[in-house]
Amino acid sequence: MRYQPSEISLEKVFFAHNAQSALKLGQARGVALLAAAENELDVYEYSSNEIKSAVVGYGHATKEQVQKMVGALLRVSEKLAADAADALAAAICHLHCQSFQSRVLEAASDRRAALRRRKSSSALAK
Secondary structure (H helix, E strand, O other): OOOOOOEEEEEOOOOOOOHHHHHHHHHHHHHHHHHHHHOOOEEEEEOHHHHHHHHOOOOOOOHHHHHHHHHHHHOOOOOOOHHHHHHHHHHHHHHHHHHHHHHHHHHHHHHHHHHHHHHHHHHHHO
């Protein structure tokens, strides 16, 4: 296998008005979820607004804005196909969310350690 992903990020399902589009989306999601399950990969799902906010800074950004920002973030000079930009945007969103969550957990851990030190030093002072 050329790539060894450790996780998969997907856009959450939305309700499409076009039955053909909904069917094709369901089939593509099914393949992605099956591949994740067969390779024991964690799956993370983000709404369209979450992805757009993480990449563009605005949850109602247009597809063109997402394409341009993904290209800028990844320093890609040629225009990305809309589907490729969407997939990369979901990955970028996941990286941003994971980075933020790890910083929050680290800060909480530091705070707990500081509280433990304070409690033990006040117990010694008594």
